[in-house]
Amino acid sequence: MMPKDDLLREASQALEKAGIEDARREARLLLGWATGRDLGGLLSLDAVDASQKARFADALRRRLGREPLAFITGETGFWTLDLETGRDTLIPRADSEALIEALLDIRLDRKAPLSVLDLGTGTGCLLLAALSEYPQATGVGVDLSPQAAALARRNSGRTGLGGRSVFLAGSWADALNARFDIVLSNPPYIESGDLSGLMPEVVRYEPARALDGGVDGLEAYRVLCAALPDLLVPGGYAILEMGIGQIDDVSALGVQNGLREVARRKDLGGVERALVLQLPR
DSSP states (O other): OEEHHHHHHHHHHHHHHTTOSSHHHHHHHHHHHHHTOOHHHHTTOOEEOHHHHHHHHHHHHHHHTTOOHHHHHSEEEETTEEEEOOTTSOOOOGGGHHHHHHHHHTTOOTTSOOEEEEETOTTSHHHHHHHHHOTTOEEEEEESOHHHHHHHHHHHHHTTOGGGEEEEESSTTTTOOOOEEEEEEOOOOBOGGGGGGSOHHHHHHSOGGGTBOOTTSOHHHHHHHHHHHHHEEEEEEEEEEOOTTOHHHHHHHHHHTTOEEEEEEEOTTSOEEEEEEEOOO
């Protein structure tokens, strides 16, 4: 048995030396995963046995190699949901919760039988979070990667929302012949030239296809905004995520395709992260 505090101290020092922010918290999260305890449960843990120590050491080694915590543990939180993660999708981020907040801002009837489409669904986080807030809604998630669509399907079962959601592999909206009340999307929006400068956790481990937005970062939005008039019911809303400084350009693309801007929503860092567009009736 090894004292918990000694393990945490050594791990925190190693993580800090590797340049990982909030090293103490990361060490605690890794130890919690290795011992099967949450952060509160760690408080009552005095020592770690040999098998737990070995599991913790392996997880620490991977984190020191800048593998994201969510890929080591295989799960992460988004909105009120606990989701499986994997190398075939981006890790859900708190910034994207601005899209769900923007959806709630529209003040649609929570009991309405809404239809929701999530393009580039990844883990399914946006669609599943939306369905969790609208108990009569149903939805479709589409991702280019069959592995991502399969992961999102597993998350629908994990969250108890499998009966109201379907996940498909396809290229954007090419697989669809329907109109929806709500379209959600977090498309690739990083400029191609900026990809190599991203954090090691992102560059080395997350799928480039879900990040690369082309030369100006707007390639996916051109496709999306052109498709939205055929995907939305009259009066329907599209809520799109974007990067820093892109919202005016994306809004202009929406207007060019017959949509109107309804609202913008900032993330917790103050970045205009979500744009709400509407198809006129």
